[in-house]
Amino acid sequence: MSPKLKRSLICWGLLSPIVVVILFPYLTMLSTALTAKSEIFVFEKSWFPKVPTLENFAMVWTERGFGRALANSLYISIGATLLSVIVAVPAAYAMSRLHFKGRNAYRIYLLITQMISPIVLIIGLFRLFAFLGMVNSMNALIAAQSAFFMAFAIWMTASYFDTVPKELEEAAWLDGAGKFTAFMRVFLPLCLPGIAVTALFTFINSWNEYALALTLLRDNASHTVPVAIAFLTGTLYEIEWNLIMAATFMATIPVAIIFASIQRYLIRGLSLGGVK
Amino acid sequence: MSSINVMDVAKFYGSQQVLFDVNVSIEHGEFVVLVGPSGCGKSTLLRMIAGLESVSGGEILLGDELINDVSPQKRDVAMVFQTYALYPHMTVEENILFALKMRNQSPQRCEVALKEVSEILGLGDLLDRYPKQLSGGQRQRVAMGRAIVRNPQAFLFDEPLSNLDAKLRSHMRTEIRGLHQRLGTTSVYVTHDQVEAMTMADRIVVMNGGRIEQIGTPIELYDNPANKFVAGFLGSPTMNFVDGELRVDGNDAIFVSHQEKKFQVGAHANMGDLDKRRATIGIRPQSITLTPVDSQDDELVGHVRVVEQTGSETISVVDFLDSEIIVQSPRRQLLHPDQAVRVEFDMAAAHMFDAQNGLRLN
Ligand SMILES: Nc1ncnc2c1ncn2[C@@H]1O[C@H](COP(=O)(O)OP(=O)(O)OP(=O)(O)O)[C@@H](O)[C@H]1O
Ligand SMILES: [Mg+2]
Numbered sequence: 001m002s003p004k005l006k007r008s009l010i011c012w013g014l015l016s017p018i019v020v021v022i023l024f025p026y027l028t029m030l031s032t033a034l035t036a037k038s039e040i041f042v043f044e045k046s047w048f049p050k051v052p053t054l055e056n057f058a059m060v061w062t063e064r065g066f067g068r069a070l071a072n073s074l075y076i077s078i079g080a081t082l083l084s085v086i087v088a089v090p091a092a093y094a095m096s097r098l099h100f101k102g103r104n105a106y107r108i109y110l111l112i113t114q115m116i117s118p119i120v121l122i123i124g125l126f127r128l129f130a131f132l133g134m135v136n137s138m139n140a141l142i143a144a145q146s147a148f149f150m151a152f153a154i155w156m157t158a159s160y161f162d163t164v165p166k167e168l169e170e171a172a173w174l175d176g177a178g179k180f181t182a183f184m185r186v187f188l189p190l191c192l193p194g195i196a197v198t199a200l201f202t203f204i205n206s207w208n209e210y211a212l213a214l215t216l217l218r219d220n221a222s223h224t225v226p227v228a229i230a231f232l233t234g235t236l237y238e239i240e241w242n243l244i245m246a247a248t249f250m251a252t253i254p255v256a257i258i259f260a261s262i263q264r265y266l267i268r269g270l271s272l273g274g275v276k
Numbered sequence: 277m278s279s280i281n282v283m284d285v286a287k288f289y290g291s292q293q294v295l296f297d298v299n300v301s302i303e304h305g306e307f308v309v310l311v312g313p314s315g316c317g318k319s320t321l322l323r324m325i326a327g328l329e330s331v332s333g334g335e336i337l338l339g340d341e342l343i344n345d346v347s348p349q350k351r352d353v354a355m356v357f358q359t360y361a362l363y364p365h366m367t368v369e370e371n372i373l374f375a376l377k378m379r380n381q382s383p384q385r386c387e388v389a390l391k392e393v394s395e396i397l398g399l400g401d402l403l404d405r406y407p408k409q410l411s412g413g414q415r416q417r418v419a420m421g422r423a424i425v426r427n428p429q430a431f432l433f434d435e436p437l438s439n440l441d442a443k444l445r446s447h448m449r450t451e452i453r454g455l456h457q458r459l460g461t462t463s464v465y466v467t468h469d470q471v472e473a474m475t476m477a478d479r480i481v482v483m484n485g486g487r488i489e490q491i492g493t494p495i496e497l498y499d500n501p502a503n504k505f506v507a508g509f510l511g512s513p514t515m516n517f518v519d520g521e522l523r524v525d526g527n528d529a530i531f532v533s534h535q536e537k538k539f540q541v542g543a544h545a546n547m548g549d550l551d552k553r554r555a556t557i558g559i560r561p562q563s564i565t566l567t568p569v570d571s572q573d574d575e576l577v578g579h580v581r582v583v584e585q586t587g588s589e590t591i592s593v594v595d596f597l598d599s600e601i602i603v604q605s606p607r608r609q610l611l612h613p614d615q616a617v618r619v620e621f622d623m624a625a626a627h628m629f630d631a632q633n634g635l636r637l638n
Contacts, residue, residue: 167361170328173348174355175422176378185374189365 056246069228092157160194278339286333312483354423504634
């Protein structure tokens with residue numbers, strides 16, 4: 001056995017308990033989602049459904065209006081991601097490249113905002129949006145979520161921007177590009193990986209966000225995915241695990257798709273040999 | 277193509293001053309090399325000419341135009357960076373043509389320019405590659421191509437060869453010089469390598485600690501350094517220095533080292549006031565001869581410490597007058613460590629510097 005093979009076997013051996021811990025809930029979720037309601041509470045519990053069925057998905061989708069929740073969540077998460085990124089990119093550029101008075105204070109301020117839990121602010125926010133007449137507005141939720149995710153997005157993009165050599169922009173200026181053109185044609189394309197990662201994180205944060213969504217969107221029709229899933233448990237006499245798991249499974253799909261489509265930016269090398 | 281005039285320029289970073297009263301006037305078509313030790317402000321000065329650093333005091337003129345506050349975009353100078361700064365997401369062709377695109381040149385004009393540049397620099401096969409697919413020397417060449425394609429008023433180089441290996445460096449040195457002869461564009465070239473400075477420059481500007489020490493042609497600076505710093509900076513191996521005192525008596529001047537060894541100094545007029553002056557003589561490794569001797573009691577005996585044979589010449593380090601003296605003899609001299617040698621200075625070629633302020637006395 002070659003030493004390399006040995007090493008990877010040892011690594012896998014050590015990692016496998018963790019893999020089990022990570023995959024177990026996922027598999028349980030999948031198997032429960034595929035199990036008919038009648039089969040769930042039988043005495044002889046088996047790991048896998050005897051007759052796999054898609055009826056739970058159909059049920060969640062049609063009778064419980066989960067499709068609506070998915071659409072709401074997509075709208076809100078994409079909106080919050082776009083808004084965060086659109087504001088974070090210029091803000092991060094300023095933080096990474098421009099020398100202005102109070103730059104350090106600004107950095108620290110952003111960090112401090114992250115120390116306050118959104119829960120603490122929720123009542124205040126609710127009153128604010130109520131005052132603005134924006135309760136039940138998905139755009140209000142987009143604004144509120146972006147405000148919370150922005151600081152993190154700015155920090156993350158700024159630290160990526162810091163790794164892009166300044167000479168590249170300087171070379172573009174000397175080549176006759178204005179500040180904005182140099183930013184768009186030279187700087188931004190190189191920062192796509194960093195921006196993609198930030199967008200992904202923001203999207204996932206927003207997708208999973210519960211408290212704000214629950215507070216600001218009072219209407220059944222405007223429930224987001226996490227809220228809708230939470231409400232699935234709410235029947236009085238039974239907890240419909242099969243439906244919850246089917247919904248949860250569907251909720252993981254958009255994130256997986258986005259992750260897969262963004263992946264090539266994540267692994268693309270940073271400066272790609274432009275310097276040295 | 278333009279002249280560049282730097283007048284009384286100062287640079288502050290916060291309260292720290294890094295350039296003091298810098299005056300250089302670079303003529304149209306000239307190749308000027310800024311040289312000096314690390315941190316002396318060469319890059320800062322170059323970047324101020326490029327417009328990448330603000331000017332804290334004084335004036336910079338490109339041709340007749342005052343460019344202190346002109347943005348780099350409008351200056352029409354091209355710069356080759358130490359790290360090349362090629363755009364990683366563009367092919368070689370796009371890199372080279374970027375400047376022309378920014379100036380809205382027609383596609384026909386771009387094509388002609390690209391052809392010309394790739395011919396001059398031998399980039400023909402590389403045009404479709406990305407920078408990461410190029411070797412160091414090729415990247416260097418693309419960076420040059422990006423600079424020459426638009427025919428700027430001036431080229432600015434910031435240590436463009438320092439990432440290359442020795443052989444490629446000397447090759448590119450010749451190539452850049454050749455390019456300058458062909459294009460005749462005013463060039464400012466920053467390096468801390470005195471060999472590059474000596475071999476490439478029309479004129480050298482020697483800087484130290486944010487100030488200009490001396491400006492002149494390589495030969496002028498080599499033969500008549502204004503002070504000890506310039507003398508020690510240029511020439512390889514570096515000049516040897518011996519501390520001591522001058523004794524002048526009429527037309528007869530001698531230099532007495534701290535060890536009371538006496539050297540006859542080529543006297544000249546008005547040396548009278550130099551009597552008893554503390555001084556340093558500087559003598560190049562090429563102006564010293566070593567002769568093996570048997571006896572230890574000769575006045576001028578030193579002991580060989582290290583001998584390096586390059587094949588054609590011999591470089592020896594000799595313990596002499598309590599210091600290490602480097603000697604380069606133009607032929608193969610068979611010396612061995614610990615050998616006693618008689619050390620003779622060619623005093624006609626020696627320089628004499630004031631021990632206090634370093635200025636040249638002879
Ligand atoms: N952004 C800056 N802020 C503060 N000080 C700076 C800054 N840039 C450069 N300096 C200082 O200015 C001085 C000159 O720097 P510069 O880069 O011009 O040196 P250099 O001669 O190019 O050296 P090297 O050969 O190492 O490149 C240095 O003492 C450096 O510490
Ligand atoms: Mg430098």
